[in-house]
Amino acid sequence: MTTQSEGPRTRTNFNKNWKFFLGDEPTAKSTNFNDSKWRKLTLPHDWSIEGKFDEKTPAKPEGGGLPTGIGWYRKEFTAPANLQNRLITIEFDGVYKNSEVWVNGNCLGKRPYGYTSFFYEIGRFLKPGKNIIAVKVDNSAQPDSRWYSGSGIYRNVWLTSTAKVAVAKWGTFVTTENTGKVNVRTQIENKTLRPQIIAIVNSVYSADGKLVVKGQAQALKIDTSGTTVTGDLSINNPVLWSVQNPYQYKLVTEILQNNQIIDRYETKFGVRAFNFDAEKGFSLNGKPMKILGVCLHHDLGALGAAINVRAMERQLEMMKAMGVNAIRTAHNPPAPEFLDLCDKMGFLVMDEAFDMWAKKKTKNDYHLHFKAWHKRDLEDMILRDRNHPSIILWSIGNEIREQFDSTGVAITKELVGIVKNLDQTRPVLSALTETDAKKNFIYQANALDIYGLNYNHKLYKDFPKNYPGVKFLATETTSALATRGFYDTADTIRRWPKDGKTKFAEGNKEWSASAYDNVSAYWGSTHEETWKEAKKYDHVSGLFVWTGFDYLGEPLPYPWPARSSYFGIVDLAGFPKDAYYMYQSEWTTKPVLHILPHWNWEKGKAVEVWAYYSNADEVELYLNGKSLGKKSKQGEDLHVQWNVDFEPGTLKAVSRKNSKEVLVREVKTAGAAAKIELIADRKNIKADGTDLSFITVRILDKDGNIVPNADNMVDFKVAGAGFIAGVDNGFQASLEPFKAAYRKAFHGLCLAILQATEKAGTIKLTASSAGLSSSSITINTAK
Numbered sequence: 107m108t109t110q111s112e113g114p115r116t117r118t119n120f121n122k123n124w125k126f127f128l129g130d131e132p133t134a135k136s137t138n139f140n141d142s143k144w145r146k147l148t149l150p151h152d153w154s155i156e157g158k159f160d161e162k163t164p165a166k167p168e169g170g171g172l173p174t175g176i177g178w179y180r181k182e183f184t185a186p187a188n189l190q191n192r193l194i195t196i197e198f199d200g201v202y203k204n205s206e207v208w209v210n211g212n213c214l215g216k217r218p219y220g221y222t223s224f225f226y227e228i229g230r231f232l233k234p235g236k237n238i239i240a241v242k243v244d245n246s247a248q249p250d251s252r253w254y255s256g257s258g259i260y261r262n263v264w265l266t267s268t269a270k271v272a273v274a275k276w277g278t279f280v281t282t283e284n285t286g287k288v289n290v291r292t293q294i295e296n297k298t299l300r301p302q303i304i305a306i307v308n309s310v311y312s313a314d315g316k317l318v319v320k321g322q323a324q325a326l327k328i329d330t331s332g333t334t335v336t337g338d339l340s341i342n343n344p345v346l347w348s349v350q351n352p353y354q355y356k357l358v359t360e361i362l363q364n365n366q367i368i369d370r371y372e373t374k375f376g377v378r379a380f381n382f383d384a385e386k387g388f389s390l391n392g393k394p395m396k397i398l399g400v401c402l403h404h405d406l407g408a409l410g411a412a413i414n415v416r417a418m419e420r421q422l423e424m425m426k427a428m429g430v431n432a433i434r435t436a437h438n439p440p441a442p443e444f445l446d447l448c449d450k451m452g453f454l455v456m457d458e459a460f461d462m463w464a465k466k467k468t469k470n471d472y473h474l475h476f477k478a479w480h481k482r483d484l485e486d487m488i489l490r491d492r493n494h495p496s497i498i499l500w501s502i503g504n505e506i507r508e509q510f511d512s513t514g515v516a517i518t519k520e521l522v523g524i525v526k527n528l529d530q531t532r533p534v535l536s537a538l539t540e541t542d543a544k545k546n547f548i549y550q551a552n553a554l555d556i557y558g559l560n561y562n563h564k565l566y567k568d569f570p571k572n573y574p575g576v577k578f579l580a581t582e583t584t585s586a587l588a589t590r591g592f593y594d595t596a597d598t599i600r601r602w603p604k605d606g607k608t609k610f611a612e613g614n615k616e617w618s619a620s621a622y623d624n625v626s627a628y629w630g631s632t633h634e635e636t637w638k639e640a641k642k643y644d645h646v647s648g649l650f651v652w653t654g655f656d657y658l659g660e661p662l663p664y665p666w667p668a669r670s671s672y673f674g675i676v677d678l679a680g681f682p683k684d685a686y687y688m689y690q691s692e693w694t695t696k697p698v699l700h701i702l703p704h705w706n707w708e709k710g711k712a713v714e715v716w717a718y719y720s721n722a723d724e725v726e727l728y729l730n731g732k733s734l735g736k737k738s739k740q741g742e743d744l745h746v747q748w749n750v751d752f753e754p755g756t757l758k759a760v761s762r763k764n765s766k767e768v769l770v771r772e773v774k775t776a777g778a779a780a781k782i783e784l785i786a787d788r789k790n791i792k793a794d795g796t797d798l799s800f801i802t803v804r805i806l807d808k809d810g811n812i813v814p815n816a817d818n819m820v821d822f823k824v825a826g827a828g829f830i831a832g833v834d835n836g837f838q839a840s841l842e843p844f845k846a847a848y849r850k851a852f853h854g855l856c857l858a859i860l861q862a863t864e865k866a867g868t869i870k871l872t873a874s875s876a877g878l879s880s881s882s883i884t885i886n887t888a889k
């Protein structure tokens with residue numbers, strides 16, 4: 107018999123036409139509930155980001171100072187055709203948190219962990235025609251995550267229909283060797299209630315869609331518990347996946363019955379090999395390279411936790427341009443699309459499961475569910491993610507409290523076992539802080555492949571002496587603090603807060619931290635202090651700087667109204683702070699010249715002028731045409747510096763190599779704010795309902811110089827085929843809403859994020875501000 111009559115699987119985006127209610131409405135699970143008054147929306151959705159900042163919010167400033175609570179989602183949908191012969195699955199990429207799902211009033215289950223992806227088979231509850239799905243999301247128990255989590259169905263939802271004999275979800279595992287040998291393990295389900303005879307065929311396609319190799323059909327009899335089959339294929343002269351050339355192949359798995367294709371399952375993969383060495387560090391495809399990484403939380407600034415592929419891609423583009431080659435998904439599994447982007451754009455990834463185990467960090471965090479759910483959540487992360495060529499490390503946890511007591515030994519062994527059972531091709535580590543290995547019970551478990559150390563950069567040097575033969579990675583570093591465009595010199599580097607007894611730093615009345623790279627948390631170090639150590643030693647396989655971007659929540663070192671982090675190399679709006687260019691000068695091969703600070707000071711003030719540069723022997727600085735001398739980096743220096751008595755005019759830096767000019771940078775004293783300039787990151791975007799154009803708003807004087815301290819209120823009007831998805835200015839203590847048609851500039855800049863509708867056309871954004879001439883920009887959207 108054939109198990110089904112129509113074609114192979116369909117996977118449909120299930121984001122549209124949801125109804126939403128903020129609050130608890132227990133009867134909404136039943137089919138006949140009337141939701142006509144509820145708000146209609148399209149997922150992904152984060153209700154927290156739509157709320158008002160409030161010091162008293164249960165999530166506290168540490169959680170971003172935005173509302174959490176309970177929310178309900180409902181959707182009426184038409185069941186896929188031929189129900190009785192199909193397996194119908196609903197897939198949630200992420201719901202924050204404690205989701206409960208009902209289909210036609212039938213409870214499918216609960217999922218406490220808000221960062222996990224999960225799915226339910228729903229066919230047996232469906233009827234032909236109209237059906238109702240209801241989802242309760244409960245993020246009311248706070249404090250929870252130590253950063254902003256967002257609330258709601260904040261990642262994509264999918265509806266899949268397959269034959270009753272099909273490849274299981276996350277059912278393939280592709281491993282490769284650089285010789286071109288490809289091993290495929292496939293889990294096949296049989297829900298027909300009787301044994302079936304089928305054949306399975308694997309084919310590999312090149313990135314441009316050409317058939318590379320087709321395996322032999324393998325005939326199988328499968329009983330009702332399903333089966334797992336393995337097979338080998340061989341690619342001649344494979345193109346290797348690397349950071350520079352992130353080449354991916356596509357495996358197509360076909361299941362045939364009676365000469366008909368009843369399932370077709372696609373798996374992207376890359377051919378690459380890597381190694382960690384205790385002395386020589388990391389290598390990819392045999393070539394030594396340092397892992398130059400940043401840690402990223404999952405929020406997308408003004409867009410909150412609601413995932414948007416373009417917003418993630420923009421973050422990664424900025425990281426790539428800075429020279430970053432690796433991302434640590436701190437401290438939880440990311441959206442699947444984030445990993446797809448890393449595969450495609452060439453980033454290495456450390457995929458992290460947890461920020462705590464059974465011992466809590468906050469009252470209502472995942473420790474409450476760890477016992478019941480850790481196995482399932484960890485397994486699901488590995489099963490979901492193990493085909494991504496970008497992933498080179500599994501982290502079972504960040505700064506886990508069980509380091510400090512003997513329960514850590516057994517849990518570490520168990521978690522490592524869970525991972526190794528599903529994937530033996532990648533090392534497992536944990537980001538540790540207890541530096542005395544004898545006292546570190548996670549280390550004592552003797553189960554980890556690599557020693558991952560957070561902070562403590564002074565210990566890098568002697569690591570090989572203290573831990574002979576142990577592989578080493580700086581899993582988290584730095585925690586420097588800065589506010590874009592704010593400069594404050596100090597004779598010594600500041601530690602804010604200064605020690606473990608002080609919660610907040612004295613700080614300043616601007617709620618800012620200097621962008622001269624002279625402030626860090628006491629457990630951390632400045633960007634330069636850290637990188638100088640990490641770059642010195644080959645045995646340091648790499649580092650993950652805390653953090654690439656500012657993120658919502660954890661506003662250390664300030665109390666309210668600070669509500670987002672100061673750690674980012676780039677601010678929350680996506681404007682680089684100055685340290686960005688230090689990394690760029692060190693981590694890329696392109697010529698860099700960047701000078702700081704701005705050039706608007708009181709006459710006579712002694713100002714430190716810094717230059718980051720590369721691909722040059724020296725930099726000469728001029729003030730109003732007069733040379734202030736040439737400087738070049740000595741020894742370990744990462745920048746050069748002049749002390750200049752301020753006078754208004756033009757500060758100009760020229761970098762030279764062998765006396766030939768490489769780059770010139772100028773900064774001019776700005777006059778009064780006079781006009782607005784709008785710059786789009788992309789002027790042509792897709793009319794797909796999700797694509798974005800990020801518009802940088804610059805406040806200029808009449809001559810076109812950016813006004814460095816401008817804080818003008820900017821009003822936006824938008825017309826045509828788009829809307830404002832969010833606004834921001836990167837200031838960590840701004841309490842203006844992110845969903846608004848206005849924003850104050852901060853140090854001369856703010857941002858408006860335009861989102862396309864599904865109608866092709868143009869989006870016109872007009873920005874105006876009292877006393878300034880206004881400006882507009884037009885973005886084209888096309889199908």
Ligand code: GAL
Pocket residue numbers: 252504505560582585627630652660
């Ligand atoms: C680390 C922690 C991060 C973040 C950071 C701030 O210890 O792993 O999640 O809290 O400190 O400096």
